[in-house]
Amino acid sequence: MIGIAMFFTALCMLLFGFPVAFTFAAVSVFFGLIAGIVEIGFQAGIIPGLIEGVQEGISMFDFMPFRVFAIQQNTILMAIPMFIFMGIVLQKTGLAEKLLESMGFLFGEVRGGVAISTVLVGSLLAASTGVVGASVVAMGVISLPVMLKYKYNTELAAGTICASGTLGQIIPPSIVLIILGDVFQVPVGDLFAAAVWPGLSLVGAYILFILIIAFIKKDMAPAIPADPSRGNKKKQVINALIAIIPSLTLIIMVLGSIFAGVATPTESSAVGCIGAIGLALLYRSFSIQMVKEASLESVKITSMVFAILIGATAFSMVFSYTGGDELVEQFMTNLPGDTKWAFILFTMLAILVLGFFIDFVEISYIIVPILVPISEALGINPIWFAILIAMNLQTSFLTPPFGFSLFYLKGVAPPSVRTIQIYRGVLPFIIIQIIVLAILAIYPEIFGINPLL
Template identity: 30%
Template sequence: MPYELIAILMFSTMMVMLFTGQRVFGAIGFVAVISAVLLWGDRGGYDIGFSAAIKLMRWYPLLTLPMFIFMGYVMSESKIADDLYKMFHVWFGGISGGLAIGTIGLMVLISAMNGLSVAGMAIGATIALPELLKRGYNKIMVTGVIQAGSSLGILVPPSVVLVLYAMIARQPVGQLWLAGVLPGLMMATLFIIYIAVRCRLNPELGPVLPKEERDAVTLREKLALLRAGLLPLVIFAVMMVPFVNGWTSLVESSAVGAIAAFLAAVLKGRMTRAVFETCLRQTLGVTCMFMWIILAALAFGAVFDGLGAVKAIETLFTERLGLNPWVILILMQLSFLVMGTFLDDTAMLVIVAPLYVPLVGELGFNLIWYGVLYTITCQIAYMTPPFGYNLFLMRAMAPPEIGLRDIYRSIIPFVGVMVVALAIVMAFPQIALWLPEVVYSR
C-alpha cells in the first residue's frame, strides 16, 4: 500500500474516532500504536509507543507544566484575581469604556498567572461580566471583550499550549514563551484601542461610572486596592526576572512562581485546606491530561517519521503543484481555522503537528515564530462560528439574557482585530523573535 494512502487512512480513522466522542489522546494513541504494529510488526510497533513514553519522561522542561498550572489555580481559588478586578474597576471607571479596558488588563494578568484560556473565561464570566452588565455596558460588546481577552491565555507566558508545542516541535519552551510576550501585548493593545475608539464614538456602549460612586472611594482606598491588585504582577516578576537574567533555569523559575503564589495566598489568610486540596486536584487532572496528549502525539509523529510522509507532502506541494512556501503556510493556517470550528487547541496541534511542524522546517521557516503563528490562529479559531470552543464556553457561563446569537455577533470585530495581529506577526517575524534573541544571546 502506498505511504500516502496509509497516511490518509490514519488521519481519517482518527477523525472518525474523534467524531464518535473518543478522548483525544485515546484516539491519537490508538491509531498510532495500531498503525505501527501493522507496519512494523509486534516488536517494532510496541517499541514506538514505549520510546515515546521514555522520551516524555526524560524531557526535563515538562516539570514546568504542573508548577505553572498549580500557580494559576492558587491565584484563582484564593480569590487574588478578585482583588485584581476591583483595582481595575476603581482606577478605570472614570473613562468611557474603562471597565471593559480594565477587563482586558485583567485578562492579560490572568494569562500570566495561569496559561489556559479556560481560566480567563471562567474569571471574566463570573467576576467581570456581571459588573459590566450592572453598570449598563452593552451586552454584545462586553461578551466579545471577555472572549477575546480570555484567548490571550494561550499566547502570553506561561502558556501551557506552547509547552505542548515545544514538546512536539522539539523547541525550547523558554524561547517560545518569550516569543509570545510582544505579540500577546500587541494584541491586547489592539483590543484596548478598538474598545476606546468604539466607546468614544458611542459612549452608550461603555458608560462612565457615576461621579458620586467614584468620589465615594478615597485616594487611600484606591492605593490599597492598587497594592492588592498588583500582587499577581509582583509574583510574575519574581518568577520571570531571574529567568530572563539567567539566574535560574526555566524549571527553577516555575517552582519560584508556584511557591510565591502559595505564600501570597497564605499571607493573605486565604490558603485554607479546601482551597489547597482543590488546587492540587485540578493541577493533577490538567497535568495528566496534557501528558497523555503529548505521549499520544509523540507516538503518532514517530509513525509519520517512519513513513516519510512529510517529505512526500513537501514534494507534492512544492514540486508537483509548484506552490510558494508562503502560500503553503497560509493554507496551513486556514486549515487550523477550519479545524478550530470543532476541535480545541491541543487536539488541533496533536492531529496535524506530525505533518505541519516538520514541513514548516523543510520550507525554511523558523519554528519558534511558527509556534506563535499557530497559537494566534488557535485564538481566532476559538472564536470562529459555528462551533468555536470559546463560544460554547461563554454560552455555558453567561447569564440567560445573553443568547448564542449575541455571542456570535460579539466576536466579529475582535476576530477582525486578531486577523490583523496575525498578519502583522507574519509580515514582521521579529515581533516574535526579537525578545528570545536578546535574552538567549547573553
C-alpha cells in the first residue's frame, strides 16, 4: 500500500500548489526511504535497522542517472522543443490575427459565423502551432471583443474560444501525441495519422453545435452586417485564401512529410521550424530579437516538460518497486463484467476526474505508464488506446477549476466577462468532447482505427 499512499500524497501536494516536478521527485525519495526501512525492518535494533533501511532506499536510485541519460538521448522527445519553437514563432508572426480577420469577414454574415470562424481558425492553429496557450490568448484578444460587440452570448463566445484553443491537443502535430508515443513505444507518425479523423470530427461537432444554437436561439449568435469597405464576396474569399494558404502549406510540409514516410516526426519538426521562419520572413515580422525570444520561451517550456519527466521517472520507479503497479493491475483485471470494456471505462473516468486537478503532462508520465502493460495484456491496440487518452486529456484544459484554457482566456478577457460565465460556457463543449470520445471508444472503425492488436 506504500505505492498507493505515495500517489495520493503527490496528488494532495499538487492541489496545495507545490511545483509538479519537485513534488514527484521529493515524494519518490521520501517513500523510497520508507520502502527501504519497511523492507529491512528493525530486527537488528531500531537505529541499525533505520540506517540499513535508509541505505536500501537510497540504493533504489542507483540507476536513476542512467534513466535520465536515456531520456536525454530519446530521439522521439527531440521533436517537442522544435514543435514548441515552431508554434511560438508562428504566434509572433501574427498568423492568428490574419486568419481570424479574414475568416471572420468571410463567415460573419452567417448566424454564428464569427464563432464558426473561431473554431476553424483554432483547428488551423492546432495543426500549425499546437500551442494551446498561444491559441486561446490570440483568439481571446481578437475574436472575443468582436463577438461581444455584436451581442453574442458571453458564455457561448467564451466556451467557443476555450474549446477551439484546445484542439492542438488532438490535432497533429500534438505535443500530447509525441509524449504518448514515447510512453506507449509506438511510432508517433502512426498516432498522428490516427488522430486526424477524431480531431476533425471534434471540429465538426463544435460547428454543428454552434449552428444548432444559433438556429434555435437567434439572439445568442447574430449575424454581422456586411461591410462594404471589405469589397465584394469574391474579393473576401480571395483575401481569406491568401491568409490561409501559407499556414496550409506549412501543415502539408510537416504532416505530409510524416504521412508520406519521407521524414520522421523529429525530422518534420525541423522542417516546421524552417517553415515558421519562412512565414515570419513572408509576413515581415522576422528579426533576430524575435528568434531570441522564441528560443528562450521554447527552452523554458521544454525544461518544464523534461523536469516533470525526470520527476515522474523517479516516481514511477519507486511506485513499481513498492508493488503499486501490481496492485493496480490486480484491481483492473478483476473489474466486474467484460474486463476489456470495464478497464477502458474505468481508465477514461479516472483520467477525466484527474484532469480536473492535474495537467496532461503529469497524467501522461505518471498514470499512463501504469495502464500500458495492462492494456497490452488485454489485447488492446495501443494506437486506439493512446488516441482515447489524448482526447480525454484535451478535456483537462477545459474542466474547472484548474483548466488552463479558462485561466488563459480570463487573463485577456474584458472585466465584464466573469469567471463563472467562462465556466458555464465550456460545459457544452466538455459534453461534446465526451460524446465524441464515447463514439471513438464504441465505434473506432468509423475513424479507421482497429481497437484490437
